Amino acid sequence: MNYAPPKLALCVCALLWGVANPWTVTLSWAQPAPSTRAPDPAIDAARSAFEALPEADRRGIQEGLIWTGDYSGVADGTFGRQTFDAMSTFQKNTGRPSTGILSAADRNTLQANARNDRTAVGFETVIDAKSGVQLGVPLKLLSKSGDNPNGGSRWQSADGKVTLDTRVAPGDATLSSIYDRNLAIKTPGRVVTYKVLRPDFFVIAGETPAGKFYTRYAGAASGIRAFSIGYDKSVAPQFDRLVVAIANSFVPFPTGPGPIVAQPASVPATPSPPTVTGGQAPYGTGLILGKRHVLTAAPLDRCKEIRIRNAKVQQINGKGPFLLEMSQDLEGRPAALSPDTAAVGQRALVFAFGNDGDGEKLLAAAATIEDGQTLTGALQPGASGAPVISEAGALIGLVNAAPSSSRQIAGIVPSARYAVVPANLLTERFPSLASILTKPAAPMESTADIAGIVRSSIVPITCSL
Known part of the structure; x- marks a missing residue:
């Protein structure tokens, strides 16, 4: 596989500030960073070309760019500066003019490269029988599988340098209590480089002297589910990119039909869309x-x-x-x-x-x-x-x-x-x-x-x- 340097962009600073009644106001000044760029005709042309494609194709481009190491955002089919830069970089790396407009030949090359990279690591979407979550797992790299001692399943590399866990929290746990407990871990040299707590999820990521870790918990009325991955810094150039792919694949409460089984999901399940009637979710x-x-x-x-x-x-x-x-x-x-x-x-x-x-x-x-x-x-x-x-x-x-x-x-x-x-x-x-x-x-x-x-x-x- 042709692994490029990692380009993770998952760290965002946020300020949460409650304002007095009648409503609570959540303030978040830090997203996005201020822009000083003037309108760019090249970006506008790339936007028009990208948005003219069917949504499935747009998502497929972003997913492919994750695998080439050029994109680290969400594969939602939405055009932005990060998508433009990723497409331009991919073209440059493959010897094409870096216009940010992918031709049919460019897209075919991208998808072929992405398929090769996915196949090389055995990346499969599975629905885990132990925790119930849906997750993409590089099965060829994480060839050892079994139970997580704390509940859920575990996939691990043969040399023990990478461990991917799923888990279900105890019934009396809350996201806040688990979040506090994870922050309170006092392993020598452990540094939290990113953390965010919201009503329905939290994310904590960081480093130890020898490795990196990423944890996400998600909560709903049916309980709390999670996945975490820890890996040695010696394999970071490969697994930094895979963390993005795994995070993109994570569905804590899939709604697909049929029994939950620990095998590749033939049809990826998707979360239910939010309700927009009855005042439950403002339109x-x-x-x-x-x-x-x-x-x-x-x-x-x-x-x-x-x-x-x-x-x-x-x-x-x-x-x-x-x-x-x-x-x-x-x-x-x-x-x-x-x-x-x-x-x-x-x-x-x-x-x-x-x-x-x-x-x-x-x-x-x-x-x-x-x-x-x-x-x-x-x-x-x-x-x-x-x-x-x-x-x-x-x-x-x-x-x-x-x-x-x-x-x-x-x-x-x-x-x-x-x-x-x-x-x-x-x-x-x-x-x-x-x-x-x-x-x-x-x-x-x-x-x-x-x-x-x-x-x-x-x-x-x-x-x-």
Whole structure:
């Protein structure tokens, strides 16, 4: 196999900050890193070519690039700078012009190389009988198999340098308690290089003097399941890359038909999509314009019934962005914000309602403005129509369409590019918005100040499909 130097990009810094009622706000300024790049015609051309492909082909390209060592993100078919750089690097390494646009011949070469690499390590997707998780395992490298003494299964290399475990946590355990216990391990020289705890999962990764380790636990109503891998630093150039492939394959609670067996899964199982009815998972976010009016850029065309909290939307004006007219008065008030035009590379916050597994919350995701009509950020379901606010507290615009299902790799939400309806177009289209948007009464010096202004002025939108 032609192993390239590892390019893991699984480490993301995050700041979680609770803001007082009526809602909790989760703030995450550190994703993504600020961008200072001007619009690049080469990237735009590569984006157009990539997005013209069927989704299965787009995912297949990213999966192939994981195996060539050029990509370390989630294989979700979404174009971003990391995907562009990975395709360009692959072309360069194979003696082709590095345009970032893969021809049919390029894609065939990529898939052939990926198949060869997968075959060389015997990478198979298995559904583990002991733990119930679905996982990709390099069976030729981890030829020894048996039970994990702590529950679950174990695959190990013949020389003992690599160990891959699955496990099920005891019934009385919680993610928080297991997380704390893993952080408290005092092995000499053990250093945690990355950690993240969320309501439904946690990830801890790090190093020891001789090796590396990566652990992920996921929780649901049915229990807590996990996998972990530890490996000697002498095999890191090979296994750093395989950790990305394994993490991409991990499904803690597969829903495939038939009995659970420890053998290659003929059809990979996938998690159930989030529910978008009954207010359980917000479909989008809206900006209050008056007692009975809400503005949103969320794609509502396919919704049979639209609700904002317990009130039904009785009329929709426009073809997007939409001005929603309610059947009853709303709690809240128009935002004390001023409209602004964003500069390339400017940092911003996207305020949106979502469900992170611990109930409905107002979430704030960091974003970087790419141009006047797009941003890059780690957005989740519920961010469609969400206001984009500058660090100074000005309204830059509304997110057009965000993901309809959760996107994560190893528990990390990857950044992607999203369209934005600029504030100036909104004020032209809806004159009432221009009269409402005014400069804040007091300067906003922190994200908490912005959240204090925004939280009473936006609402979650749900729809019945």
